[in-house]
Amino acid sequence: MGTRIEPPYEPVEQGDSTVVNESWSHRLELLIYSTSAVAGTTLALGYALRRRWVYAVAALLLAGWSALIEPSTVAARRRPGRSVTARPLTRASTTVVRLVANMAGIVLAGFAVLVAWGLLQNVSAPLMIVALAAALASWDLHYFRRRLAEAAHVVAPRPIVGAHLRRLALVVGGGSGLGLLALFVRIRYGMGMVVLLSVLALVGLSRAVAYVRRASD
Amino acid sequence: MSLRRSLLIGLLIYGFLLSGLGTLSGSFLAVAVPLALYLAAVLVYRPYDVRLRIYRRLSHDHVRPATKITVDLVITNDGEDLEELLIEDEVPAGLTSDGDTSLLLSLPSGASHTLTYHVEGARGSYRFEQTQVTVSERFGLFRRQRPYPVHSRLSVLPASPSLRSLKIRPARTRGFAGPIPSRQGGSGTDFYGVRSYEPGDPPQWINWRLSARHPREIYTNQFEQERIADVGLILDARERTNVSTRDSSLFEHSVEVTAALADSFLHDGNRVGLLVYGRGLERTFPGYGKLQRQRILYALAMAQVGDSLVFDSLDYLPTRFFAAKSQLVLVSPLCDDDPPVLTRLRARGYQILVISPDPVDFERRGQAPSRTLDMAIRIAQAERQLRIRQLERVGVVVINWQVGQALDATVQAGLKRYLPQALRG
Numbered sequence: 001m002g003t004r005i006e007p008p009y010e011p012v013e014q015g016d017s018t019v020v021n022e023s024w025s026h027r028l029e030l031l032i033y034s035t036s037a038v039a040g041t042t043l044a045l046g047y048a049l050r051r052r053w054v055y056a057v058a059a060l061l062l063a064g065w066s067a068l069i070e071p072s073t074v075a076a077r078r079r080p081g082r083s084v085t086a087r088p089l090t091r092a093s094t095t096v097v098r099l100v101a102n103m104a105g106i107v108l109a110g111f112a113v114l115v116a117w118g119l120l121q122n123v124s125a126p127l128m129i130v131a132l133a134a135a136l137a138s139w140d141l142h143y144f145r146r147r148l149a150e151a152a153h154v155v156a157p158r159p160i161v162g163a164h165l166r167r168l169a170l171v172v173g174g175g176s177g178l179g180l181l182a183l184f185v186r187i188r189y190g191m192g193m194v195v196l197l198s199v200l201a202l203v204g205l206s207r208a209v210a211y212v213r214r215a216s217d
Numbered sequence: 218m219s220l221r222r223s224l225l226i227g228l229l230i231y232g233f234l235l236s237g238l239g240t241l242s243g244s245f246l247a248v249a250v251p252l253a254l255y256l257a258a259v260l261v262y263r264p265y266d267v268r269l270r271i272y273r274r275l276s277h278d279h280v281r282p283a284t285k286i287t288v289d290l291v292i293t294n295d296g297e298d299l300e301e302l303l304i305e306d307e308v309p310a311g312l313t314s315d316g317d318t319s320l321l322l323s324l325p326s327g328a329s330h331t332l333t334y335h336v337e338g339a340r341g342s343y344r345f346e347q348t349q350v351t352v353s354e355r356f357g358l359f360r361r362q363r364p365y366p367v368h369s370r371l372s373v374l375p376a377s378p379s380l381r382s383l384k385i386r387p388a389r390t391r392g393f394a395g396p397i398p399s400r401q402g403g404s405g406t407d408f409y410g411v412r413s414y415e416p417g418d419p420p421q422w423i424n425w426r427l428s429a430r431h432p433r434e435i436y437t438n439q440f441e442q443e444r445i446a447d448v449g450l451i452l453d454a455r456e457r458t459n460v461s462t463r464d465s466s467l468f469e470h471s472v473e474v475t476a477a478l479a480d481s482f483l484h485d486g487n488r489v490g491l492l493v494y495g496r497g498l499e500r501t502f503p504g505y506g507k508l509q510r511q512r513i514l515y516a517l518a519m520a521q522v523g524d525s526l527v528f529d530s531l532d533y534l535p536t537r538f539f540a541a542k543s544q545l546v547l548v549s550p551l552c553d554d555d556p557p558v559l560t561r562l563r564a565r566g567y568q569i570l571v572i573s574p575d576p577v578d579f580e581r582r583g584q585a586p587s588r589t590l591d592m593a594i595r596i597a598q599a600e601r602q603l604r605i606r607q608l609e610r611v612g613v614v615v616i617n618w619q620v621g622q623a624l625d626a627t628v629q630a631g632l633k634r635y636l637p638q639a640l641r642g
Contacts (some may be wrong), residue, residue: 105225112229115248116236125244133251140255140356143222147357151303151321155330160323163300164355171258175251182247198238205234205253208260209227 024157028145031165032138036066039111039134046118046127055114055121059131062110066138069103104142111135129179133172140168223358226256255356262354264361268296271348271365273306279372279515285315285335286371290348293329303351304332312338312371338373340472342519345369372518375469377476378624382485384632387544387568390444405440412439447490447503448482449539450475452517453531453549454495456524460550460576462583468522470574470620471548477624478546478572479513491516492538494531496523500538531558542566550576551615553600556607569613572628577601578619 040063047056112135115128144164148154189197230252237245269292276287290306305319316334324330348367353360388400403409411424414435427436452475453459459468475491482489483506490503491513501509501516527533531554539545545567549555563569577597584590605615616631618624 102221105221109225109229112232116232116245119236119242119244119248120240125247128244129248129251132248136251136255143357147301147303148321151319153317153320153332155320155322160301160321163323167258167262167355171254172251175254178254179247179250182250183244198234201234202231205227205230205256208256209223211260 024161025145025148028141028148028161032141032145033067035134035138035141036063036107039063039131039138040066042127042134043111043114043118043131046123046131047114047121049127050118050121050123052121052123055117059111059114062107062114066104066107066135069107104139108135108139125183126180129176129183133176133179136175137168137172223256223259226252226358230256256358259354259356259358262300263359264297264299264352264354266296267299267352267361269293269350269365270295271304271350271367273345273348273367273369275369275371278370279374279511279518281376282340282373283337284373285337288334288336288345290332290367291329292324292332294324294326296326298326299324299352300355301353301357303349303353305349305351306332306334306367307345307347307349308336309343309345309371311341312336312343336371338371340373340375340469340518342515343371343373345371372515374514374518375472375476377473377480377514380477380481380625381629383478383481383570383628385446385448385544385568385570387446387448387542388566389540389542390446400441403440405443407441407443409439409441411436413437445486445488447540447543448487449503449543449545450478450482450489450491450513451534451545451547451549452491452493452520453547454493454520454522455528455552456495456522457529458550458552458576459522460580461522462580464583466522467550467574467576467579467620468520470579471550472517472520474572474574474618474624475548476514476517478548479510479517482546483507483510483513489513490538492535493517493520494528494534496521496525497528498535503540530554534558534562536562536565536567539567542568544568544570546570546572548572548574550574551601551604553604556604559608559613560611563611563613571608571613571615573605573615573617575601575617575619578621582621 040060043059043062044056047053047059111132115132118128119125148157148161154160230249233245233249233252237243237249271290271292274289274291276289277284280286288306290304292302292304294302300323301321302324303319303321308314308318314334314336317332318334320330320332322330346366346368347364349362349364351360351362386400390400411427414423414428414437418437422437424436424438428434452471454468454471459466459471461467479489479491486505488503488505489509491501493499493516499516499520501512503509504512542565545562547559547569549571551571551573559569559571577594581590581594601617605617608615614632614635616628618627
């Protein structure tokens with residue numbers, strides 16, 4: 001038994017240290033709904049401008065589906081005061097939880113397919129970029145909220161949520177900006193250069209994904 | 218889950234890149250930029266230097282049942298800043314926790330945090346083994362999970378009801394002064410006999426009345442020496458003898474009695490050893506004092522009912538474990554084939570005291586009365602009385618204890634009933 005170690009940094013305010021602070025949870029939920037709505041409406045708008053009504057409706061339905069799965073996911077995962085030795089979920093409920101948990105990924109993949117199809121149908125590319133960036137943000141926030149719900153106790157949720165949102169805004173905003181910029185920048189390469197850059201991109205991406213998969217548990 | 222997520226992002230970027238190359242359209246590449254930046258952020262901020270120091274502190278390492286223990290899990294970050302750290306402490310099965318045993322936090326380099334919760338549990342020995350630690354960057358795509366071994370042990374000792382000093386008379390005692398009459402003349406308080414006066418005898422010990430009747434001889438009173446004894450406690454942990462109901466077990470009462478007996482005998486200064494007989498032979502070698510009391514309580518905390526083909530009957534009771542002609546105290550509900558074994562032990566010179574929690578009475582509790590039940594109880598009690606009589610006939614002292622009754626009163630009354638016989642001993 002050792003002596004108590006005092007934190008060398010400013011301790012977090014106790015009032016903020018609570019089981020997934022409800023207000024933050026609701027704000028995150030609102031953000032998820034908002035980003036899903038932005039993704040759906042932008043995508044639908046793009047298709048509507050090209051008079052592809054079926055796809056516009058499909059985009060809106062996808063956004064609606066995304067909004068529908070959100071509360072059920074957290075409700076399925078949240079078990080207040082649970083301990084590691086808590087009774088495990090039954091096989092059926094585990095399957096349901098897993099299916100519901102992966103819905104967000106399916107929704108993102110659905111948005112990506114609609115975006116790709118839209119680009120092939122000459123739908124406005126800037127709208128597609130915004131739609132996919134919003135879907136990415138919604139997908140990320142969905143998993144973030146789930147991680148917060150999984151922990152019985154979150155120490156200082158305000159800074160954690162704040163830092164997450166700042167970085168997400170930077171990445172998604174920066175990514176959308178760069179993507180939009182890329183649409184208006186024209187650089188001419190020879191065929192050899194295009195092949196070289198493509199190979200580099202594919203190899204680099206393969207290595208990056210492989211590294212994340214290998215190094216992450 | 219993070220693997221699937223990273224794979225999904227990777228596949229989407231691949232898809233857009235290949236579509237862009239296939240259609241020679243830059244729009245596909247532009248659409249992939251937010252995804253690529255997301256993946257790049259994951260790689261840049263991934264945790265690569267995870268060095269945590271974790272230790273667990275229990276407010277007590279041994280307690281009585283239904284006592285709340287405060288568990289502090291101190292996590293110190295000796296590595297880089299950790300953006301998301303999920304700590305999940307594994308509570309041993311059998312303990313109930315009050316408070317959160319897992320937490321999510323950001324832990325800067327050099328900082329520490331204490332996870333505090335409370336546990337309580339029934340009698341037993343519990344080992345805290347490890348703590349699950351999951352570290353990830355803010356997007357949770359790159360996650361590292363590993364168990365940290367953080368060992369702690371918590372013993373919930375049995376409750377021991379208080380018991381007054383027990384009057385036992387083993388055939389052989391040890392050399393040190395104590396409370397037990399040793400059947401030897403010498404200095405003491407109780408009259409033992411007379412012998413011829415020897416130079417050096419204190420004058421106040423001279424028996425003047427007897428000496429007056431013998432003009433040529435002087436006689437001196439002798440007193441019975443009081444010494445300490447060797448006491449061997451045997452706890453019967455055989456599954457076949459211990460009745461369990463849904464809510465409680467007779468074995469728990471046996472454990473409590475054994476703890477009370479150990480407490481009482483050690484308090485009187487005796488040398489006490491313990492043998493838990495059932496699943497195997499769990500021995501606590503004889504010793505004295507508070508340390509021995511603690512050893513016995515730890516052994517009792519770990520005692521479990523067990524089933525073993527070898528130790529199904531008391532035939533394999535290791536008598537070499539106990540000092541010759543010492544006092545044996547068996548705590549057992551008793552079963553049919555026990556009396557012959559105890560008779561053999563008695564024949565070898567052991568003084569045997571059996572404290573027998575009544576299994577018939579225990580099982581009767583909580584059952585709706587009926588004529589059939591009454592009849593069954595009468596038959597079972599008759600069999601039990603017969604077994605007890607068999608033992609009493611060979612000089613074994615048996616105290617039948619109905620667990621609802623006060624232990625001390627029952628034991629004292631039972632011993633008093635045998636006292637004249639024991640004195641004749």
